[in-house]
Amino acid sequence: MLNLSVLAPDTAVKTVFTEDTEEFVGTYSGQGAGLNKPYVFFGNRDDGYQISYNCSCIEKIYKESWLRSYVGIELFYEGFLIKELAKLRYSVKRDSFEENFQKHKQRYKSGSLYGAIYDVLFSSLMEYRLKFDFPELAKRLELLYSGIFYRDTQDLSQDNEAMLPYIVALENLLRFNSLSEEVKGSYLSFCLPLGLVAKRTNYINVIKATSIIEEWLLGAASTILAQRATKSANAGGENAQKYYSKEIRAISPQDLEDIDRNARLHSVKAKIESVAKEVGLQAGTGNYPVKTNNTTTFFLDTIRKYRKEISELEYLFRRAFTSMIILPAFDGDVNLRRQQQAYLVSLTKEDSKVYQYYVKKKVSVDLMILRDVSGSTFLFEKQYAEAIVLLLAAVGGFQGIRTLEIDFGGLVKINKGFEQNVEMSTVFPQSGGGSNILPALKLLRQQRLKGRLRLLFILSDGELTDKSQAEKEIAAFSTDNNVLVFRIALGEFANNGYEYVNIRTLHKYLTKKIIETGELL
Amino acid sequence: MSTALHCPHDRIVLPVYGEGLIIYKHQDDGSYCQLLNRFATTIDDILYSDMAGILSTKRYMHFCKLGATLEEIKKIDMEQDGCLIEFMLIFRRSYTARREVFAEIARLCSEKVFSENLEAQCLFYLVAVVYTEPRWRQTEREYQKLLEHLFKAYGQQFTEGLSIVLKKGEKETGVFSSLLKELRFMQKYVFPLRQADKYSLLQ
Secondary structure: OOOHHHOOOOOOEEEEEEOOHHHHHHHOHHHOOOOOOOEEEEEEOOOEEEEEEEHHHHHHHHHHOHHHHOOOOHHHHHHHHHHHHHHHHHOOOOOOOOHHHHHHHHHOOOOOHHHHHHHHHHHHHHHHHHHHHOHHHHHHHHHHHHHEEOOHHHHOOHHHHHHHHHHHHHHHHHHHOEOOOOOOHHHHHHHHHHHHHHHHOOHHHHHHHHHHHHHHHHHOHHHHHHHHHHHHHHOOOHHHHHHOOOOOEEOOHHHHHHHHHHEOOOOHHHHHHHHHHHHHOOHHHOOOOOOOOOOOHHHHHHHHHOHHHHHHHHHHHHHHHOOEEEEOOOOOOOOHHHHHHHHHHHHHOOOOHHHOEEEEOOOOEEEEEEEEOOHHHHHHHHHHHHHHHHHHHHHOOOOOEEEEEEEEOOOEEEEEOOOOOHHHOOOOOOOOOOOOOHHHHHHHHOOOOOOOEEEEEEEEOOOOOOHHHHHHHHHHHHHHHOOEEEEEEOOOOOOOOOEEOOHHHHHHHHHHHHHHHHHHO | OOOOEEOOOOOEEEEEEEOOEEEEEEOOOOOEOHHHHOOOOOHHHHHHHHHHHHHHHOHHHHOOOOOOOHHHHHHHHHHHOOOHHHHHHHHHHOHHHHHHHHHHHHHHHHHOOHHHOHHHHHHHHHHHHHOOOHHHHHOHHHHHHHHHHHHHHHHHHHHHHHHHHHOOOOOOOOOOHHHHHHHHHHHHHHOOOOOOOOOOOOO
């Protein structure tokens, strides 16, 4: 599960879910709640904050968004909370008496053009800093912004509505490197360096850049109004009007195509899709992408039913396989903040973390499971399949852990290959035939092993049909490929060196064995 | 409308992925844009580079019409998709950019005499006409600073230079009357001992 408290560790935040929109509006009207507002966030540092979600609004937005095919609705809830906590984290903690800051406070008020531009630039700075500090949380925020038109310009006053396309164009430029054809070309070229400086540095430059961009827009106000009048007269800008409206709505696949068409960097859609898949694969959050083909109902039902157990297993794996190595040196770090800290430390002569660079220790495990689905497993076939699904789902999100699952019995079948995504696996309850392991071993020999740690779990009752030949093959396979073999028996009988494990605790036992073996190495 | 991104050097840039970062490269020769990629770039650097770009490419020539009022020039700028807004904004906000403009006028005058130098006249006239922008007078203190900079650069020669541009002799024009009055006030009461301008306009 995500730990969002790292964003604002000294801040208490209460979460409230309101199912009915009218109740939401009625209860939180004082905090600016509206029918189309997905949430309200209010409070202060002393008494704590509260985030209240408008569940029906969020659900409506989720259903219309293109992200629906990749991630669960939880992403929106998490994303909104991450956004607000990040704002708390990166905003000014204490008021300064400096003249420019005081002027900024006065000008930043609801409905003002200055406020809207400041929000865009500050969001950009927030996302940028979050990518350095908390990359996993930044991904979720990136997805949220790519899935929903929830701009901070919602409160823009009517007088400044004509500027909305320019503010949206600025936002798209900084977020997607996307150029809008609806605005004056020189505007984006002028704003780009200012936006980059604002987002890479600090709030002082955000304030400076905001006032400069505001002055540009006010200087061009007559031009903008004239263009808008022309567009309204032509009445051909329906889609553009909708795109630039203040309405909170989901980004549809068509909207994403439009953004993609104007992007100058790369395919925005492809990049965000890959982030969505990566986030969706993390079983600990319970988010699994819903594909329209090649999935089994059993797999997805099991994921949903055992979300808690899967997240517990994932936590254990994360603890075991995530460790940081201190790097002695690091080249090419252009992080200006670290350079400045290093300079200060050189003056004060204090020990500091500045010189310590960490990199995540690489995990490299090949996990292979040969599962006996002969007729003797009939009595517990469902729990049997569920245990395998739990294990595969728990390790599915770890880069470096490759899994392979082969069922053998009457027939032999690879349910999940090394190169397959876990959601494409076809593990399901089945039983029948004898325990012929040799064909499974033959299939196993054909696989290419890459991991430093290679584990083979043979789940059977020990009564293999071809056991003497099978044991020779297993021993040869183990020696040739440096594989550790574990023999586990289920059911009432455990013979021939197989260790008895209760079917209910099979997934925990497998987890324990994997972690113990990993720790030994 | 042009949908290419231009850097402050007025070259087309393309964002690309490199070393895990987004890097901006010039389209013509593939070189990196120092201003857009550097982490230590300041806002003043950007404003200065923008103004240097406008001056070096002489984009002000496209919309500056001698004798026109500021509103007329704004209309021309709108039709030409020019850079008047940027020019005014940067001129007002950046001291180094203003200094660069004044120096550019002097440099142009050193190449060819002011009375026959259309580029110098256009730039000089543009500087004079932007001072008539009403919004600039909203903050009197800032306006006085702008005026002081103008006075120190060309104050003594301003009237003569303006008359050359407008070809109306010594008579004050309605548009510039308050500006000329303020410059005269500055000469008489604020800098009474100042004898010469910093830059030479009329050789």
